[in-house]
Amino acid sequence: MNLLRVSGSPHVHTDNSVKKIMYGVVYAMVPAIMVSVYFFGLDAVRVIVLSVVACMLVEFLIQKYVLKTTITIWDGSAMITGILLAFNVPSNLPWWIIMIGAIVSIGVAKMSFGGLGKNMFNPALVGRVFLLISFPVQMTSWPIPVPIGGTALTDAITGPTPLGIMKEGLAAGKTVQDIMPDIPNYVQNLMTGFQGGSLGEVSAIALILGAIYMLIRKIITWHTPGAYIGSVVIFSGILWLVDPSQYVDPLFHLVTGGMMLGVFYMATDMVSSPMSAKGQLIFGAGAGILTILIRVFGAYPEGVSFAILIMNGFVPLIDRAFKPVRFGEMVKG
Amino acid sequence: MLKTFKLGGVHPAENKLTVDKSISVLPIPKIASIPFSQHLGAPAKVLVNRGDEVKVGQLIAKGEAFISANIHSSVSGKVQKIDNVVDTSGFRRPAVVIAVEGDEWAEGIDRSETINKEISLSQKEIIQKINEMGVVGLGGATFPSHVKLMVPEGKKAEVLIINGVECEPYLTSDHRLMLEKGEEMLVGVQILKIALGVNKAMIGIENNKPDAIKHLSELASQFEGIEVYGLKVKYPQGAEKQLIKALINREVPSGKLPIEVGAVVNNAGTAYAVYQAIQKNKPLIERVVTITGKSVKDPGNFMVRIGTPISELIEAAGGLPEDTGKVIGGGPMMGKALNSLEVPVVKGTSGILIMPDEEAGREEVLHCIRCGKCTHVCPMGLEPYLLEKVVMAEDWERTEKEKVMDCIECGSCHYTCPANRPLLDYIRLGKNKMGQIMRNRAKK
Numbered sequence: 153m154n155l156l157r158v159s160g161s162p163h164v165h166t167d168n169s170v171k172k173i174m175y176g177v178v179y180a181m182v183p184a185i186m187v188s189v190y191f192f193g194l195d196a197v198r199v200i201v202l203s204v205v206a207c208m209l210v211e212f213l214i215q216k217y218v219l220k221t222t223i224t225i226w227d228g229s230a231m232i233t234g235i236l237l238a239f240n241v242p243s244n245l246p247w248w249i250i251m252i253g254a255i256v257s258i259g260v261a262k263m264s265f266g267g268l269g270k271n272m273f274n275p276a277l278v279g280r281v282f283l284l285i286s287f288p289v290q291m292t293s294w295p296i297p298v299p300i301g302g303t304a305l306t307d308a309i310t311g312p313t314p315l316g317i318m319k320e321g322l323a324a325g326k327t328v329q330d331i332m333p334d335i336p337n338y339v340q341n342l343m344t345g346f347q348g349g350s351l352g353e354v355s356a357i358a359l360i361l362g363a364i365y366m367l368i369r370k371i372i373t374w375h376t377p378g379a380y381i382g383s384v385v386i387f388s389g390i391l392w393l394v395d396p397s398q399y400v401d402p403l404f405h406l407v408t409g410g411m412m413l414g415v416f417y418m419a420t421d422m423v424s425s426p427m428s429a430k431g432q433l434i435f436g437a438g439a440g441i442l443t444i445l446i447r448v449f450g451a452y453p454e455g456v457s458f459a460i461l462i463m464n465g466f467v468p469l470i471d472r473a474f475k476p477v478r479f480g481e482m483v484k485g
Numbered sequence: 486m487l488k489t490f491k492l493g494g495v496h497p498a499e500n501k502l503t504v505d506k507s508i509s510v511l512p513i514p515k516i517a518s519i520p521f522s523q524h525l526g527a528p529a530k531v532l533v534n535r536g537d538e539v540k541v542g543q544l545i546a547k548g549e550a551f552i553s554a555n556i557h558s559s560v561s562g563k564v565q566k567i568d569n570v571v572d573t574s575g576f577r578r579p580a581v582v583i584a585v586e587g588d589e590w591a592e593g594i595d596r597s598e599t600i601n602k603e604i605s606l607s608q609k610e611i612i613q614k615i616n617e618m619g620v621v622g623l624g625g626a627t628f629p630s631h632v633k634l635m636v637p638e639g640k641k642a643e644v645l646i647i648n649g650v651e652c653e654p655y656l657t658s659d660h661r662l663m664l665e666k667g668e669e670m671l672v673g674v675q676i677l678k679i680a681l682g683v684n685k686a687m688i689g690i691e692n693n694k695p696d697a698i699k700h701l702s703e704l705a706s707q708f709e710g711i712e713v714y715g716l717k718v719k720y721p722q723g724a725e726k727q728l729i730k731a732l733i734n735r736e737v738p739s740g741k742l743p744i745e746v747g748a749v750v751n752n753a754g755t756a757y758a759v760y761q762a763i764q765k766n767k768p769l770i771e772r773v774v775t776i777t778g779k780s781v782k783d784p785g786n787f788m789v790r791i792g793t794p795i796s797e798l799i800e801a802a803g804g805l806p807e808d809t810g811k812v813i814g815g816g817p818m819m820g821k822a823l824n825s826l827e828v829p830v831v832k833g834t835s836g837i838l839i840m841p842d843e844e845a846g847r848e849e850v851l852h853c854i855r856c857g858k859c860t861h862v863c864p865m866g867l868e869p870y871l872l873e874k875v876v877m878a879e880d881w882e883r884t885e886k887e888k889v890m891d892c893i894e895c896g897s898c899h900y901t902c903p904a905n906r907p908l909l910d911y912i913r914l915g916k917n918k919m920g921q922i923m924r925n926r927a928k929k
């Protein structure tokens with residue numbers, strides 16, 4: 153007989169695993185990937201493939217030659233970062249900028265903290281913000297989507313995003329009502345994806361579909377996205393009610409820019425968000441308010457990335473402040 | 486809606502392979518090793534010497550400390566030696582080793598099957614007799630039953646809760662006992678009620694045992710003040726605090742006993758043992774043990790004499806499977822991996838689970854991905870990932886503050902962690918360390 157194994161209880165384990173969770177997120181992004189390919193064609197394929205391969209490669213090289221540890225590039229997390237990074241950049245971004253983005257995302261924001269689970273900030277967001285600051289021109293020239301077999305709205309090849317149009321217009325002293333005609337059918341187009349923007353910013357519907365999948369599989373809970381959306385609606389709603397000529401309505405905020413992507417795919421990143429339900433509510437609400445603050449009063453038209461990164465920084469504090477209810481602290485009958 | 490507890494909980498695969506196997510009597514072993522310490526508390530003091538003749542039911546070790554329990558011989562024969570044997574704790578501990586000859590019982594023990602419902606003893610006599618007969622909690626914690634029944638000064642018992650939950654996967658010993666010895670068990674419940682001075686008993690059974698719920702409900706209608714409740718299946722509902730929460734919606738405060746909220750919990754098997762002790766004058770010398778496992782040829786439930794080596798039990802179930810990787814005393818969530826097949830069955834052995842090697846190992850441990858699942862499933866509302874971290878960092882102050890001592894070692898956190906973190910290993914380490922620190926503090 154073989155020797156008996158001896159270890160502490162429990163002796164059984166769920167069949168859930170880190171890998172299953174990570175690939176679940178990847179699957180959730182498939183609809184958005186398909187929509188982005190539909191609108192941006194081969195360019196989208198190029199950016200996504202490049203970004204994913206670059207992220208996995210950087211992780212591989214660091215693990216193999218620098219850290220000399222187990223290679224974990226197939227756990228799905230580098231793939232997620234790659235897709236998210238691709239979703240956050242324009243489809244015509246030069247390949248070498250994408251590479252730099254991957255190096256910053258994986259190398260700096262993930263591996264130097266100790267790899268998956270140890271990173272305080274969402275790697276893809278760090279990469280994106282780094283690129284935005286370093287390559288502002290390339291990062292903000294948004295190709296107009298041309299659906300496969302369709303025609304573009306204008307002759308221009310690139311154009312500003314709805315958020316950019318709004319920001320510039322308001323800065324030039326126009327009112328919201330003056331600017332709106334420049335953003336035709338925005339709600340409808342934004343929901344289905346007919347807008348200038350990053351790859352993954354284009355279609356709210358595809359992103360929401362994936363989010364529902366993640367909710368059903370319990371990869372994410374409703375707390376972070378719910379609080380995020382709620383605080384965006386309330387905060388931008390107040391501003392809008394105060395002065396509809398200077399502030400856009402909440403729906404505009406919800407469907408433009410990286411809102412849906414940020415709310416469902418980046419703010420919910422388990423590694424860089426709080427543990428408890430209460431903590432997640434605070435986290436989501438904070439990110440929502442910061443997003444609107446930056447969009448309305450900041451220098452950048454878009455504020456989702458900054459807002460989430462700032463809230464990532466608060467997570468250790470939030471976790472310490474919001475403990476789960478201990479048994480025995482509830483009703484005593 | 487079915488009752489259950491609120492915080493946390495998991496649903497491990499039930500694998501109750503032996504639910505239809507009625508209890509059969511395991512042949513008496515040739516050698517019985519009966520440890521002195523089969524209960525929580527001080528070991529009993531041995532009364533016999535090498536070469537002594539003993540009978541079944543004879544007192545061989547006396548529980549003298551306040552928290553201790555008597556030990557009786559489960560066989561008849563000659564004391565071969567008093568020596569250290571490996572027991573279910575994995576350590577070598579003192580035991581009386583008896584070479585079995587025949588099956589001769591001590592006088593005064595009623596071995597008939599006739600059910601005696603007439604309870605003639607008083608509250609005090611009952612508690613004393615339970616003490617004499619060496620009855621301990623049979624659900625696993627093996628706390629001496631007579632101590633549990635002595636309500637401390639200033640507290641009042643309001644309700645007796647009988648634990649028929651059996652939430653551990655694989656185990657079916659309580660289930661079978663409820664089906665086959667239900668009536669005796671309910672008489673035991675009545676006896677426990679008298680001992681506690683309460684007039685209400687609630688029996689909690691998980692809904693995956695509809696036959697037991699039905700059977701006991703029917704029987705209970707013949708008794709005064711016994712109610713049977715079906716509970717929603719959720720692990721660890723059989724844990725004392727969780728069961729109390731489920732049945733009467735009260736929470737035992739941190740570091741306190743159930744009596745704090747007016748409840749006393751006894752296991753279904755214990756109620757049966759109490760019946761035997763009081764009505765039949767029969768000490769706790771045997772118990773039902775489930776022998777099971779996916780590769781086991783003939784899994785089943787057996788009435789086993791205490792001290793029987795588990796190898797005989799395994800033999801009765803068709804022998805040790807080829808692919809055996811782990812042998813567990815108890816269930817897969819809270820049981821202990823055994824390091825020998827000669828370990829004797831003791832009062833706390835509810836089952837022997839044999840796991841195939843491919844299921845017995847542990848997966849590669851990854852970094853915590855902060856998914857929060859461990860916190861989510863912890864029935865005590867703890868943060869297992871955090872406890873692991875502070876124990877690793879040997880930050881004992883924080884370990885205490887994060888309530889490590891509240892952990893009931895149910896294993897739900899560990900079970901559910903997608904990164905396969907050995908959370909409970911570290912938490913146990915932290916509890917041991919905290920125990921030391923607290924003892925030192927008490928000394929000062």
Ligand code: SF4
Nearest residue numbers: 863892893895896898
């Ligand atoms: S083993 Fe302890 S920490 Fe883990 S879930 Fe159970 S009670 Fe909570």
Ligand code: SF4
Nearest residue numbers: 853854856857859902
């Ligand atoms: S379940 Fe595991 S991975 Fe998830 S938070 Fe707890 S320790 Fe971390």
